[in-house]
Amino acid sequence: MTNDQSLTKRPKLKNASSSVRILTKSPVRKIVIAGNWKMFKTQVETQDFLQGFLPHLEETPPGREVVLCPPFTNLNVLSKILHGSLIQLGAQNVHWEDNGAYTGEISAPMLTELGVRFVIVGHSERRQYFGETEATVNLRLKAAQRHGLTPILCVGETKQQRHAGETESLITNQLDKNLIDVDQHNLVIAYEPIWAIGTGDTCEATEANRVIGLIRNQLSNPDVSIQYGGSVKPNNIDEIMAQPEIDGVLVGGASLEPASFARIVNYK
């Protein structure tokens, strides 16, 4: 597979009937709403957030998985407070070795011991600022799965790549390399166009739906939950979640404030 082959050229559908695109959400695919706190919130701030946020979960319809991915330093306190609640814990990165001389890294057993269930892998900020490569993303995905964590793999294009018409080939290449020997039955994918992250410049819901459909066509398991991420806000969540291919969202900025994340989790 070369970089310039588009996702649309990769027929993975096994028979004619399955090539008809279903217009309602699949009942099989999980809805996963995840907050990525990035490098925000101390433990005290985390407790304040929960006080404001937890009461809203009483209105959350069944069947939605709510995941919080705080900085590592908050995982311990959150795992105690959230025990038995609707919220599942996620981390923002994981190393591929179980232990070793890797200053500054955290391993999967360290996360699972705290009750962490999900881990974000290959976020564009890690790819851009911390030298994450397709190969290290693949290693982290496999390590997470080996220990029973569900990785949330982030893929997406820059503005420049989009303008050059490279969105499809770029994502195809990311998926091809990232998913080698990865179990697609314990995986969430987030389509995060880099130009939409933290900019307020959300991708059109229908365009996000289109790209996510193309991603799905490239998978061997069509039931992988695929999220959209990039400036998801209370005022666009309903339209995003109304799209048939979109199974959830990965939320940065708007997950930091209890009322706005609650509105996203309780989308209509």
Ligand code: PGA
């Ligand atoms: P944003 O971040 O919602 O602030 O755009 C999304 C992300 O980086 O996952």
